[in-house]
Amino acid sequence: MKRSFRFYLQLAFALLVCAFLIVPIVLSMLAGVTDNFFVGWSSGFTLRWVEQVWATYQQTIWRSIAIALACLVVTTAAGVPLAYMLARHRGGNSRLARAFEELLMMPVAVPGLATALALIMAYGQYREFRGSLLFVLVGHVLFTLPFMVRPVLAVMQSSQLPVLEEAAASLGAGLWQRFFGIVVPNVFSGILAGALMVVTLSIGEFNITWMLHTPLTMTLPVGLADSYASMRLEVGSAYTLIFFLMIIPLLIAMQWVTHTTRSRVRL
Amino acid sequence: MGNAHYTLKSPFMKNAVSIQLIQCGKTFANGAQALQPIELDIRPGETVVLLGPSGCGKTTTLRLIAGLEFPDAGGQVLFGGEDVTALPIEKRGVGMVFQNYALFPNMTVGENIAYGLKIRKMPAAQRLAKIETLLEMVHLQGLGQRRIDQLSGGQKQRVALARALAVEPKVLLLDEPLTALDAKLRETLRADLNQLLRKLGITAIYVTHDQSEAMALGDRVVVMERGRIAQVGSPQDIYYRPASHFVADFIGTMNRVTGRVHDGYLRFAGGMLPFTASSPAPAATLMFRPEDVEVVTDGANVQGILLSTFFLGDRTRLVVDIGAEQPVIVETGKRAAWQAGEAIALRIEEHALLHFNDGATI
Numbered sequence: 001m002k003r004s005f006r007f008y009l010q011l012a013f014a015l016l017v018c019a020f021l022i023v024p025i026v027l028s029m030l031a032g033v034t035d036n037f038f039v040g041w042s043s044g045f046t047l048r049w050v051e052q053v054w055a056t057y058q059q060t061i062w063r064s065i066a067i068a069l070a071c072l073v074v075t076t077a078a079g080v081p082l083a084y085m086l087a088r089h090r091g092g093n094s095r096l097a098r099a100f101e102e103l104l105m106m107p108v109a110v111p112g113l114a115t116a117l118a119l120i121m122a123y124g125q126y127r128e129f130r131g132s133l134l135f136v137l138v139g140h141v142l143f144t145l146p147f148m149v150r151p152v153l154a155v156m157q158s159s160q161l162p163v164l165e166e167a168a169a170s171l172g173a174g175l176w177q178r179f180f181g182i183v184v185p186n187v188f189s190g191i192l193a194g195a196l197m198v199v200t201l202s203i204g205e206f207n208i209t210w211m212l213h214t215p216l217t218m219t220l221p222v223g224l225a226d227s228y229a230s231m232r233l234e235v236g237s238a239y240t241l242i243f244f245l246m247i248i249p250l251l252i253a254m255q256w257v258t259h260t261t262r263s264r265v266r267l
Numbered sequence: 268m269g270n271a272h273y274t275l276k277s278p279f280m281k282n283a284v285s286i287q288l289i290q291c292g293k294t295f296a297n298g299a300q301a302l303q304p305i306e307l308d309i310r311p312g313e314t315v316v317l318l319g320p321s322g323c324g325k326t327t328t329l330r331l332i333a334g335l336e337f338p339d340a341g342g343q344v345l346f347g348g349e350d351v352t353a354l355p356i357e358k359r360g361v362g363m364v365f366q367n368y369a370l371f372p373n374m375t376v377g378e379n380i381a382y383g384l385k386i387r388k389m390p391a392a393q394r395l396a397k398i399e400t401l402l403e404m405v406h407l408q409g410l411g412q413r414r415i416d417q418l419s420g421g422q423k424q425r426v427a428l429a430r431a432l433a434v435e436p437k438v439l440l441l442d443e444p445l446t447a448l449d450a451k452l453r454e455t456l457r458a459d460l461n462q463l464l465r466k467l468g469i470t471a472i473y474v475t476h477d478q479s480e481a482m483a484l485g486d487r488v489v490v491m492e493r494g495r496i497a498q499v500g501s502p503q504d505i506y507y508r509p510a511s512h513f514v515a516d517f518i519g520t521m522n523r524v525t526g527r528v529h530d531g532y533l534r535f536a537g538g539m540l541p542f543t544a545s546s547p548a549p550a551a552t553l554m555f556r557p558e559d560v561e562v563v564t565d566g567a568n569v570q571g572i573l574l575s576t577f578f579l580g581d582r583t584r585l586v587v588d589i590g591a592e593q594p595v596i597v598e599t600g601k602r603a604a605w606q607a608g609e610a611i612a613l614r615i616e617e618h619a620l621l622h623f624n625d626g627a628t629i
Binding site: 093 | 356363386430
């Protein structure tokens with residue numbers, strides 16, 4: 001196959017852009033396994049830094065995963081019924097429903113520090129709560145809830161859910177039976193898309209968490225900032241490496257799910 | 268069919284209830300009055316078709332009966348004499364078939380059919396047996412394991428029908444069930460549906476805008492117009508004895524001749540027709556069906572000029588100018604070499620003539 005000169009020019013440009021974005025990431029990951037980054041790769045490769053991060057920050061990793069999962073549970077339990085209520089209120093297109101959706105997006109638009117500060121001002125005096133992981137979870141739920149509600153609501157609006165529910169009701173199904181037997185299975189693609197988004201965002205959340213955390217409730221991204229600020233560059237890079245190993249499979253899964261469900265939404 | 272219908276026949280016969288709508292009106296939240304207070308009596312086991320153009324209130328009426336909408340204050344819905352006005356759809360024991368099938372995409376054909384039975388906590392073994400019986404009834408033997416997206420439109424609607432009948436509802440409600448299908452499938456399914464409804468003896472209410480469907484399926488037809496009932500009657504009543512100008516015009520093809528009333532006759536350029544009704548104005552309109560006009564050699568009461576012909580195989584449709592405002596349409600079984608422009612003599616019997624005072628001089 002003969003390609004024109006233009007094709008190669010465009011390919012080169014695309015590769016250049018990709019390189020511009022990817023090289024720093026690869027560099028950072030390599031730094032995490034380099035013995036001495038300032039000397040260069042000639043100093044040899046080592047897993048020492050990774051081990052050190054694992055020893056020092058292991059707790060933040062488990063904590064981040066736990067918070068992400070708890071966040072997922074809360075946003076699913078709250079977000080799916082919320083989307084359902086919004087969709088039932090005149091197909092989710094009423095002024096009330098839209099206003100509610102806008103309101104839900106607020107914590108995403110407002111700088112995380114401001115949200116966190118507001119939370120601290122409001123609930124800071126409850127010492128137990130303030131110092132617990134629950135406080136960080138509240139921040140994460142505030143931030144990620146719209147990312148669960150929106151895809152679920154979109155699927156609800158695009159499918160013929162109202163008439164499916166009418167059919168189920170005519171067969172004797174009450175509200176709960178309809179919700180769990182008809183609504184949830186038929187918006188599952190939306191829930192899945194939302195779930196992956198929520199988990200990914202929660203694991204990487206820094207702004208709100210940075211303000212809310214205490215030394216005992218430090219999460220992975222906050223720990224990363226901590227290590228870059230106070231330790232060798234190689235340690236921070238090794239930390240980044242671990243973060244990537246966690247987040248990349250998630251991102252791939254997200255792509256795959258959105259791809260496979262897009263064709264099923266039409267049903 | 269075997270003896271499948273036999274086992275299903277009895278419960279429906281026994282269950283069939285009458286339905287009464289008493290002063291049922293419906294005003295929506297935005298103030299639009301979809302339905303003016305109507306009265307309707309449906310006998311047990313009867314198939315009633317609600318017929319009318321879109322926006323006439325037929326679907327609203329069906330949804331009131333289903334319990335998907337509730338009538339304005341003062342309205343009452345009775346099933347077998349029992350007041351069900353306040354009951355939501357899940358408590359009314361109705362089976363419903365929708366225009367766009369509304370099958371559950373997350374379930375197989377069999378699971379769809381068994382959904383209502385599962386809700387009613389019927390044991391699995393019994394459910395399986397029932398699925399088979401129902402599949403046989405709607406001619407879909409062996410398709411129980413299929414996914415919904417593997418079915419054709421006609422098959423989907425058969426599944427929807429089986430699903431609605433599975434719970435042995437007191438009333439079967441069908442909302443334009445054939446509209447989404449192509450013409451040929453519609454014919455077949457209509458015939459099957461007709462047979463099934465007669466066999467089951469279930470009280471059925473069928474909404475459609477298609478008059479041929481209404482004629483073919485209904486024991487009685489309720490013609491609706493702008494939120495009101497225009498006429499209730501057998502298909503023959505509706506066709507031969509329309510109660511209003513609207514009904515006459517809506518059902519089938521209707522000819523219209525406007526002229527001046529004088530001495531018991533309606534006179535126009537092409538002739539005159541007996542006019543016995545009293546007309547408030549000197550101008551009046553008579554209506555008649557194309558098949559009630561005879562092409563004759565003598566004894567004609569109307570003369571005209573042939574404008575065009577359409578050969579339909581078993582008959583020929585003639586468009587004849589009789590000097591009135593509109594040409595008339597005549598359908599004849601006569602075999603002749605019709606020539607546009609030739610003079611033609613027509614005879615219209617007095618009993619075929621219809622006159623309405625409501626807006627007849629349009």
